[in-house]
Amino acid sequence: MTYLDKYNEWLEKADLETVKELEALKENEKEIEERFYKTLDFGTAGLRGIMGAGTNRMNKYVIGQATQALASYVVEHGMEKRGAVIAFDCRIKSDEYAAQCASILAANGIKVYIYDSLRPTPQLSYSIRKLNAATGINVTASHNPKQYNGYKVYWEEGSQILDDIADSIAANISKIDPFNDVKTVDFNEALKSGQITMLGKEMDDMFIKEILSLTLNDDIDKDINIVYTPLYGTGLVPVTRILKERGFHNVTIVEEHKNPDGTFPTTPYPNPEIVKVFDIPLQYGKRTDADMIIATDPDCDRIAMMIKDDKEEYVFCTGNQTGALLAEYMLSQRQIKGMYSKKDAVVQSIVSGSIVPRIAKHYGTHFFETLTGFKYICGLANEFEKTDEYRYVFGYEESIGYCIETFTRDKDGVSAAMMMCEMAGYYKKQGMTLYQVLNNIYEKYGYMSENQISIEYPGIKGAKTKKAVMSRWRKKPLVKINDIKCSVCKDYINGYEGLPEQDALKYEFEDGSWYALRPSGTEPKLKVYINAMGCTKEEADDVLKAFTKDIKEYLVKCENK
Incomplete structure (x- = not known):
C-alpha cells in the first residue's frame, strides 16, 4: 500500500476524533506522507515518536498493534500465566495508553499487574523480577519533548528486550x-475478575527497602545541602523518600518542577544532560548554598548533578565524570569494607569515557564494554548471574545512566541519587568536595576532556542524509587529527569482538583519545562522541579542540558529497 492508500484506510476505519485530525491534513500531502510513509519502527527500545494520527506516529492504533504482537509472542511461548507488569510516566496520554495495554493483554489471557499511578522506570524493572513476570511495558518517552510518547518492552530478567525478541515482535506487528x-x-471488568491487579504501596516499600540495602558507608555527613528537581516526572516521591530514609534531611525540592506535568512548562526538552535544564535549580542552589544539585529525567532512569568548583561556582558533571566518581567511590569502599571479590565486574558502553576502565584496573576489578544501551549493560549482568563467573557491581553509560545494583536491570535514577548523596556526604566528612575528588581522579588516572556533537536529521530526507553520512565515513574515515594517528578502527555494523551488530563506528588514537559515530536509536539524530586524553587538563583540552574542529568540518563534507 502507498502512503495515500494507508491514509484513506485510516479515514475509513479510524474513530471520529482520529478521522477529524486526518481530514485537516487533506491539503497537506507532505504531512500525509510523513505520517504514513512507514510504520513507526519497533526495536529493542520499543516505540518512540511524536503523538498524532498515522502509522508513523504514537497513537492508540499503533500501541494496540504492538501490544497485540507482544501478547501473541507471550502466549506462543506459554508464559501468559506469569503475567505482565505495566507502568507509565507523567506524559500526555501515558495513563490512557497504559490502561489500553492492560486491556489488550488481559483479553489475550495474560495476567496483568498495573501501577495505580505514575512510577519510575527502574521500579518497573524491579517489579518484573519480584513478581517473576514474563514481560513488562513502560509507557514513557523518557526525556523527549512533550510532543513525544513511547512504549518500552521488558523481558523476564527485568531488562529491555534484545534483538531476537524485538525482531519477532516486529514481525508479528506487520501481520496485525x-x-x-x-x-x-x-x-474495569478485568479488574473485578482479577485478570488485572493494581500495584501500589506494597511494591513501593519493597523497592525502597532494596535500595537502602545498597548503603556502603553510614559514617558520612548527612547535613550536606541538596537541591533536587524531578523535572515534572516520576522521581519526586521515590527520590525524596529514599533520601529522607537514608537520613539526608537538608533537601530542597524545586517547586516549579515538583508536580507531574507532561507539558513540561519551563523545560521544553526535559533532559538533565542539557545544562539549561538546571537554570531554575541553579537559582535554588545559590540561594541555599547547596553542596550539590541533582536532577532526574521524567521517567527517573537517568540523573545528572552540578557541584561547586574551587571558586565556589557551580559546574555541571558529565555522565562520564559522575561515572568516574561513582566507580572510584564504590570500588574503594568495597575494598575498605571487605566486600571486594575477584569476580567483581564493571560494565560500560563503547561510547563512554576512558577513566572508568583505568579505575577498574586499579582496584583489580574486571572491565567489560558493551554496545550503547542499558539493555546490553544489564544483558551482561544477566549472563553473569547465569554463569557465576563474574559479579556485576556497577554499570554506566555517558548519557547519565547508572545501575549500581542487580535487583533492577536498567539504569536507575533512584538508587543512583542515594549513592551520589552518600558519596558527597562521605567526602565532605573527609574535608573534600566532589570537585576535588574528581581532580584527584584525573591526576591519578589521566586527564579527560570530552564533547558530543549531535546533528538532527528530521523527516524522510534527514533519514537518507544520516544514512549517507555513516556510509561515507565508513568508506573513508578521518584517521589523522593534529598529527595524532588512529591506531584502531572499530566497525560494529557486522559485530565486533563478539558484540552484537550495531550501526556504530569508533576510532581509537595513539594517545588514548578516540571518537565514535552512532545514529540515535530513539531520535532522528547522528551522535558523535569525542574523548580526548592528556597528561594535563590543558593538553586534553587542546586535543579536544583539534578533534572537534576537524570532525565538524569532515561532517559537512560527508553531508554535501
Whole structure:
C-alpha cells in the first residue's frame, strides 16, 4: 500500500476524533506522507515518536498493534500465566495508553499487574523480577519533548528486550490489522475478575527497602545541602523518600518542577544532560548554598548533578565524570569494607569515557564494554548471574545512566541519587568536595576532556542524509587529527569482538583519545562522541579542540558529497 492508500484506510476505519485530525491534513500531502510513509519502527527500545494520527506516529492504533504482537509472542511461548507488569510516566496520554495495554493483554489471557499511578522506570524493572513476570511495558518517552510518547518492552530478567525478541515482535506487528485484529476487554471488568491487579504501596516499600540495602558507608555527613528537581516526572516521591530514609534531611525540592506535568512548562526538552535544564535549580542552589544539585529525567532512569568548583561556582558533571566518581567511590569502599571479590565486574558502553576502565584496573576489578544501551549493560549482568563467573557491581553509560545494583536491570535514577548523596556526604566528612575528588581522579588516572556533537536529521530526507553520512565515513574515515594517528578502527555494523551488530563506528588514537559515530536509536539524530586524553587538563583540552574542529568540518563534507 502507498502512503495515500494507508491514509484513506485510516479515514475509513479510524474513530471520529482520529478521522477529524486526518481530514485537516487533506491539503497537506507532505504531512500525509510523513505520517504514513512507514510504520513507526519497533526495536529493542520499543516505540518512540511524536503523538498524532498515522502509522508513523504514537497513537492508540499503533500501541494496540504492538501490544497485540507482544501478547501473541507471550502466549506462543506459554508464559501468559506469569503475567505482565505495566507502568507509565507523567506524559500526555501515558495513563490512557497504559490502561489500553492492560486491556489488550488481559483479553489475550495474560495476567496483568498495573501501577495505580505514575512510577519510575527502574521500579518497573524491579517489579518484573519480584513478581517473576514474563514481560513488562513502560509507557514513557523518557526525556523527549512533550510532543513525544513511547512504549518500552521488558523481558523476564527485568531488562529491555534484545534483538531476537524485538525482531519477532516486529514481525508479528506487520501481520496485525490495527482496526480488526487487536483483542480487548473492558478494563474495569478485568479488574473485578482479577485478570488485572493494581500495584501500589506494597511494591513501593519493597523497592525502597532494596535500595537502602545498597548503603556502603553510614559514617558520612548527612547535613550536606541538596537541591533536587524531578523535572515534572516520576522521581519526586521515590527520590525524596529514599533520601529522607537514608537520613539526608537538608533537601530542597524545586517547586516549579515538583508536580507531574507532561507539558513540561519551563523545560521544553526535559533532559538533565542539557545544562539549561538546571537554570531554575541553579537559582535554588545559590540561594541555599547547596553542596550539590541533582536532577532526574521524567521517567527517573537517568540523573545528572552540578557541584561547586574551587571558586565556589557551580559546574555541571558529565555522565562520564559522575561515572568516574561513582566507580572510584564504590570500588574503594568495597575494598575498605571487605566486600571486594575477584569476580567483581564493571560494565560500560563503547561510547563512554576512558577513566572508568583505568579505575577498574586499579582496584583489580574486571572491565567489560558493551554496545550503547542499558539493555546490553544489564544483558551482561544477566549472563553473569547465569554463569557465576563474574559479579556485576556497577554499570554506566555517558548519557547519565547508572545501575549500581542487580535487583533492577536498567539504569536507575533512584538508587543512583542515594549513592551520589552518600558519596558527597562521605567526602565532605573527609574535608573534600566532589570537585576535588574528581581532580584527584584525573591526576591519578589521566586527564579527560570530552564533547558530543549531535546533528538532527528530521523527516524522510534527514533519514537518507544520516544514512549517507555513516556510509561515507565508513568508506573513508578521518584517521589523522593534529598529527595524532588512529591506531584502531572499530566497525560494529557486522559485530565486533563478539558484540552484537550495531550501526556504530569508533576510532581509537595513539594517545588514548578516540571518537565514535552512532545514529540515535530513539531520535532522528547522528551522535558523535569525542574523548580526548592528556597528561594535563590543558593538553586534553587542546586535543579536544583539534578533534572537534576537524570532525565538524569532515561532517559537512560527508553531508554535501
